[in-house]
Every structure is written in structure tokens, then in C-alpha cells.
Amino acid sequence: MKLSHIISLLNADILVGQAVDDIEIDSAFGSDMMSDVLAFDVENTLLLTGLINQHVIRTAELLDVKSVLFVRGKTIPNEIIEQARNAGICLLHTDKTLYVSCGILYNSGLPGCKRR
Amino acid sequence: MQEEITLEPVLKETCHVTKGDFASAGSVSSGFKRKAKQLGLDTSLIRMLAIAAYESELNLVIHSLGGDLTMEIYTDRIALISEDRGPGIPNIELAMQEGWSTAPEDIRALGFGAGMGLPNMKRQADNFSITSAPEGTKIKMEFVLK
Numbered sequence: 001m002k003l004s005h006i007i008s009l010l011n012a013d014i015l016v017g018q019a020v021d022d023i024e025i026d027s028a029f030g031s032d033m034m035s036d037v038l039a040f041d042v043e044n045t046l047l048l049t050g051l052i053n054q055h056v057i058r059t060a061e062l063l064d065v066k067s068v069l070f071v072r073g074k075t076i077p078n079e080i081i082e083q084a085r086n087a088g089i090c091l092l093h094t095d096k097t098l099y100v101s102c103g104i105l106y107n108s109g110l111p112g113c114k115r116r
Numbered sequence: 117m118q119e120e121i122t123l124e125p126v127l128k129e130t131c132h133v134t135k136g137d138f139a140s141a142g143s144v145s146s147g148f149k150r151k152a153k154q155l156g157l158d159t160s161l162i163r164m165l166a167i168a169a170y171e172s173e174l175n176l177v178i179h180s181l182g183g184d185l186t187m188e189i190y191t192d193r194i195a196l197i198s199e200d201r202g203p204g205i206p207n208i209e210l211a212m213q214e215g216w217s218t219a220p221e222d223i224r225a226l227g228f229g230a231g232m233g234l235p236n237m238k239r240q241a242d243n244f245s246i247t248s249a250p251e252g253t254k255i256k257m258e259f260v261l262k
Binding site: 039059 | 214
């Protein structure tokens with residue numbers, strides 16, 4: 001699924017990122033626990049989370065996760081936006097909850113990712 | 117003439133990890149990952165190495181009194197070694213169970229301490245060994261270069 005389609009489905013804002021038409025997403029993972037994210041195969045995965053801190057971006061960077069979506073309409077501090085920009089991570093933002101966001105994406109055909 | 121076998125690593129890097137320094141957690145792993153990329157290693161191997169290093173680094177920050185993380189690069193494998201100064205793991209069998217965690221609430225609030233660290237490290241590596249005593253814990257992981 002194209003990232004641009006995900007943005008449209010979730011009515012999301014783009015905080016960092018360009019050429020979202022060119023980014024292909026194969027699966028999604030929703031979690032506020034970065035420890036759990038580390039245990040899954042997240043290649044070409046969109047990470048959805050309501051956890052807002054620098055470790056989200058650091059975890060994404062280490063796992064080569066290229067797209068992160070913050071849910072529940074939280075305000076994203078500028079330093080996290082800058083960190084994502086420096087790491088080359090596409091950063092999105094939606095008012096929808098984690099549950100609803102995941103439900104919409106799953107219902108639209110985007111599968112979950114597998115355990116390593 | 118018999119070929120000389122070297123047991124010394126081609127490259128070795130050791131970095132100190134400070135107890136409780138959560139703000140810096142991940143910086144050593146990022147450095148190791150960068151080094152592995154520079155060496156042109158396979159992408160999936162780099163990711164496994166990065167995950168194992170990050171889990172080790174987080175454990176050192178969250179659970180240990182401080183320690184060192186070492187990456188050794190050999191011609192046929194990469195070794196990742198975590199050595200701390202205590203306080204040791206009282207029950208390794210329990211610690212290896214997914215979901216078993218002694219991480220404090222403030223660490224969980226930051227998104228870590230789900231009890232996945234040690235089992236995940238074991239899953240990434242081709243070889244995994246752990247020894248622990250009150251004086252310190254040593255974990256060695258090896259990744260075979262194919």
C-alpha cells in the first residue's frame with residue numbers, strides 16, 4: 001500500500017517526508033512498547049504509536065523503519081521532528097486512536113507484520 | 117605450506133555504557149551499525165546485529181551498574197559481547213522467558229522493559245551464551261558471516 005493512500009485513509013498530517021507516493025508499505029505494527037517492536041520483523045513496515053519520545057525515532061532508525069505515525073493527536077515536540085528528519089524517517093500524525101487507525105488500515109488490506 | 121590461522125579479530129571496538137543514562141541509550145548500537153554498514157555487510161545481518169546490540173545496550177542502562185559493549189569482527193563471524201559490573205541475574209531461566217521483566221515503571225513508561233530483551237538477543241544470534249554472578253553478567257553473541 002502506498003504511504004500516500006495511508007495518509008488519505010487516516011486523514012494524517014505529514015510532519016516530515018516527501019514523495020509519499022513512492023513509499024510502498026507492506027505491513028503495519030501498532031504498539032506503545034518499543035521493546036515489542038524490536039521482536040518483530042518490521043521491514044517496509046509502518047510503525048503506529050502513541051508513545052512520543054526520542055526513543056521511538058531511535059528504535060525506528062536502528063530497525064530501518066522508514067515511516068512512523070503518531071496517533072491520538074498528541075503534540076509532537078520539534079526535537080523529535082528534527083531527529084526524524086535527520087534520520088530520513090517519514091513522520092506522520094493523526095487525531096485517530098491507535099485502535100481505530102490500525103482497524104482502518106487492516107480493513108483496507110494492510111496486514112500486520114510477523115515475528116522474527 | 118600450512119595457512120596461518122588467526123584468532124585475533126580484524127577489528128575490535130569497545131564502548132562503555134553508563135548505568136541509568138537512558139538519554140544516550142542506542143548511541144553505541146548506532147555506531148556499531150554504522151561500522152557494519154561501512155564494511156558492506158548484508159542488510160539483514162546488519163539489522164540483526166543492530167537489534168542485538170540495542171537490546172544489550174538497553175539492558176546495561178536499565179539493569180546493570182554499568183558495563184561495556186564490544187563488537188569484534190573476524191573474517192568468518194562477528195561477535196558482540198556485553199559485560200557488566202553487576203548486580204547479576206538471580207534466575208537466568210526466568211529472565212530468558214518472554215514477558216518476564218524486572219524493569220521499573222518509569223522505564224516501561226518510556227516504552228521499554230517488556231521482557232523481550234534476552235530472548236530477542238538469543239533469536240537474532242547464531243550462537244548465544246550467558247553467565248551471571250553478583251559481580252557481573254557476560255553475554256556473548258556470534259553472527260556467522262555467510
